Structures are given as C-alpha cells and as structure tokens.
Amino acid sequence: MKTYFIWFRLMMKRMIKKPAFLLFLLILPLMSFLIDRLGQGESTGVDAGICLEAGKGEIEAGERETEVDEQGIEAGKTAGGDIRQAFLSILQEQEGMIRFRLYEEDAEMQEAVERGELDCGVLLRRDLWNGLDTGAWQDTITLYVTSSSGMTEIVKEKIASAVFAIYSEENYSSYIAQSEAFAAAEETAEREDIVSFAEAAYEAHLLDGSTFAFQYLGNSGGGMQGTGMEAASTGAFRLRGILAVCIFLSGLCGLLTDWRDREEKRFVRFAPPVLTTMVNVWVPTIYTSVAALFSLLLAKQTAFPATGYPGKEAGVFVVIAKEAGALLFYQFLIVLYCSIIRVVLKKQEAIAAAIPFLTLLSVVCCPVWIRLALYLPFFRVLEKLFPVTYYLLF
Numbered sequence: 001m002k003t004y005f006i007w008f009r010l011m012m013k014r015m016i017k018k019p020a021f022l023l024f025l026l027i028l029p030l031m032s033f034l035i036d037r038l039g040q041g042e043s044t045g046v047d048a049g050i051c052l053e054a055g056k057g058e059i060e061a062g063e064r065e066t067e068v069d070e071q072g073i074e075a076g077k078t079a080g081g082d083i084r085q086a087f088l089s090i091l092q093e094q095e096g097m098i099r100f101r102l103y104e105e106d107a108e109m110q111e112a113v114e115r116g117e118l119d120c121g122v123l124l125r126r127d128l129w130n131g132l133d134t135g136a137w138q139d140t141i142t143l144y145v146t147s148s149s150g151m152t153e154i155v156k157e158k159i160a161s162a163v164f165a166i167y168s169e170e171n172y173s174s175y176i177a178q179s180e181a182f183a184a185a186e187e188t189a190e191r192e193d194i195v196s197f198a199e200a201a202y203e204a205h206l207l208d209g210s211t212f213a214f215q216y217l218g219n220s221g222g223g224m225q226g227t228g229m230e231a232a233s234t235g236a237f238r239l240r241g242i243l244a245v246c247i248f249l250s251g252l253c254g255l256l257t258d259w260r261d262r263e264e265k266r267f268v269r270f271a272p273p274v275l276t277t278m279v280n281v282w283v284p285t286i287y288t289s290v291a292a293l294f295s296l297l298l299a300k301q302t303a304f305p306a307t308g309y310p311g312k313e314a315g316v317f318v319v320i321a322k323e324a325g326a327l328l329f330y331q332f333l334i335v336l337y338c339s340i341i342r343v344v345l346k347k348q349e350a351i352a353a354a355i356p357f358l359t360l361l362s363v364v365c366c367p368v369w370i371r372l373a374l375y376l377p378f379f380r381v382l383e384k385l386f387p388v389t390y391y392l393l394f
Contacts, residue, residue, distance in 0.1 A: 004271075008283075011283050021250075021287070028292060035239045036239055047101055048120055048122070048151065049101050050087070050103070050123075051102070090166070100158075113144045119152070120144060120152050122141065122156075123144070124140070124163075243292040244388045244391045244392055245359060245368060252341075252355045256352065258277045277338070277342045281334065281335050282331060282335050285330075289330070293323055293324060296323060297319075297320070337387050365383045366388040367383065367393070
C-alpha cells in the first residue's frame with residue numbers, strides 16, 4: 001500500500017511540473033473573476049417607469065363608484081394611497097432584471113424614456129378601475145417606448161400582474177361584503193369581522209400554494225415553485241459550467257499522458273493498465289478541481305447555487321465541504337467516462353482528435369451557456385452523455 005501511495009505522489013509531482021498545465025491552473029481564477037464581473041454587469045438590469053395618474057400621483061379609487069349595502073359596508077373602499085402602496089409593494093417583490101421607478105408626473109416619465117434613462121414607461125390613468133369594471137380598460141393604460149426598448153413585453157406582463165392582484169382582491173372583498181350568502185350576519189360589526197377574516201384567508205391561501213401555483217420546469221434546479229426557492233443567477237451558473245468543462249478537459253488530456261505511459265511501458269510491472277489509466281485521468285482533475293473551488297470561492301458562487309442553496313447563508317466550512325463533495329463526485333464520473341473512451345480509442349491521433357470534439361460537444365449540449373434541452377427535446381438525450389451535466393445539475 002505504501003508503494004502505491006509513493007507512486008501516486010510521484011504522479012502528482014510529475015503533472016504539476018508541466019509548464020502548460022501549471023499556466024492553465026493559474027489562468028482559471030483570473031478567468032473566473034472576469035466571468036463573474038461580466039455576469040454582474042449583465043445582471044444590472046434595466047429601469048422601467050410607472051406613473052399612477054391622479055392629483056398627487058395616486059389612482060383615486062374613491063372615484064370608482066361604491067355601493068353601500070343595508071349594513072353600511074362600503075364596497076371598493078380602498079384608498080388611493082393604499083393602492084399606490086400596493087403597486088409599489090408588488091412591483092418591488094418582482095424586481096430583478098427589471099427595476100421600476102415611480103414617477104409623480106407623466107411628462108417627467110416621458111422625458112426619461114426619450115433620454116434613454118428608461119427602457120419604457122407605463123401610465124395608469126385614474127379611470128383604470130372603472131375601465132376594468134366596464135371592460136373598456138384598453139384606453140386606461142398608456143405605454144411609452146422607443147426604438148431601443150427591449151423589455152416591453154416583460155414590463156407589460158409585470159404591470160398586468162400587479163393590476164390583476166389588486167383588482168381581484170378588491171373585488172373579492174366587495175363580493176364577501178355584499179353577498180347574500182352572508183346575509184344572516186345582520187349586525188354591522190359581525191359583517192365587518194367576516195370581511196376581515198375573508199381578506200386574511202385570501203392573502204394566506206393565495207401565497208401558500210393551497211389554491212393554485214405556477215411551477216416552472218426546466219430551470220437549473222430541475223423545477224421551481226413560484227414562492228419557493230430563488231433561481232440562481234445566470235452568471236453563477238455560467239461560471240460553474242465553464243469550470244466544469246475545464247475539469248473535464250483536464251481529464252481528457254490525461255488520456256494522452258496515459259497513452260505515452262503505455263507506449264513506453266513505464267508501469268507495466270507495477271500496476272495494471274486500467275489502474276494506470278484511472279490515475280492518469282484522476283491526477284489532473286484533482287488539481288483543476290482545487291483551482292475551480294478556489295475560483296468559486298473567489299467569486300462567492302459556491303454551495304450549489306444551481307439548486308438554490310446559497311453559500312452566503314452557511315458557514316464557510318459547510319460551503320467548502322458541499323462543493324468539495326460535488327467536485328469529488330464529478331471527478332469519479334470523469335475517471336469512469338475517460339476510462340471507457342480509452343478502451344474504445346487506442347491510437348494517439350484518435351485520442352487527440354476526440355479531445356476538442358468532446359469538449360465542444362459538452363459546451364453545446366450541456367447547460368453551460370444555455371440549456372438547449374428546454375427548446376429541443378433531442379438535447380435531453382445528448383446532455384446526458386457528458387459528465388458536465390451531472391455536476392451542474394447535482
């Protein structure tokens with residue numbers, strides 16, 4: 001056993017003394033830093049403006065006709081300031097790639113759009129709620145865009161979502177207050193208690209998924225509930241993907257070292273060919289994995305960001321342990337994968353030709369830059385042929 005340990009240590013020393021490989025290891029952290037900065041630059045997002053037309057920047061719900069039942073409970077009683085605050089709260093929860101700026105004056109927002117400070121602007125007119133009641137809401141929302149606006153459709157969806165959330169809740173409360181199903185509650189105080197209870201139940205069950213929820217399939221973690229885990233940033237997933245390809249590439253290059261060892265019959269009497277191949281593949285992946293782990297720590301992208309376990313919420317040792325475990329599993333897959341390739345490819349020329357081919361295929365088929373399997377079903381099969389996929393989706 002001691003002899004094999006010495007042999008493994010010598011294999012490690014032989015690999016690290018190669019100038020090209022050493023330069024490759026030194027470049028990885030620098031490359032990761034640049035990719036991380038690039039990802040942060042892309043995630044800065046764009047600004048969109050929103051203006052709620054009214055005397056003081058409020059949509060006056062008071063102008064919407066209210067009905068008073070026999071007990072004096074007003075329907076549609078939400079104040080303009082409350083609606084304004086509700087809009088702000090909903091849009092702030094949805095902020096990510098798009099940030100919303102609230103404007104008091106429509107003209108000011110139009111000027112910001114024309115100057116290019118905003119990607120687009122949305123004006124919600126004061127008769128919006130009456131328009132929703134009558135079905136003539138098309139003229140109550142105005143969208144300002146320019147030729148360079150690129151996020152218009154997403155902004156429209158977010159605004160529509162906020163309007164629907166507020167309008168549906170208000171109508172729900174109005175229905176409970178006026179419904180004949182609660183006519184037995186004759187006292188005003190009792191009727192008000194029913195409305196308060198219904199509003200609290202609406203808010204609780206709308207968010208806990210017991211009524212309905214959207215499930216987004218195909219994300220980096222294999223699925224995401226709308227109120228559950230947060231999606232990983234594109235830059236984080238991209239960085240892990242590139243580092244995963246680099247580790248895979250180092251393992252493939254180990255096959256060339258193994259071919260030379262077999263040609264020169266260096267370890268024929270010492271170890272079986274299969275063991276020699278596995279060690280020659282494993283050694284460079286160890287060094288590359290350590291460099292990748294350091295790069296991820298440098299960019300603060302460790303602890304499985306693809307599956308929703310942000311490293312910043314855990315201790316540093318837990319973060320390193322989780323990522324090291326994932327990398328160790330990935331090394332095992334690469335050793336197994338390359339050992340199979342070595343059985344199939346016997347000649348040096350075939351191995352050398354296969355290295356760039358398999359590396360390119362792993363970049364295209366695996367979710368490194370974009371997961372093509374979400375758009376082309378055929379890639380669901382192809383991505384499973386490469387160990388990179390299993391690390392990224394681990």
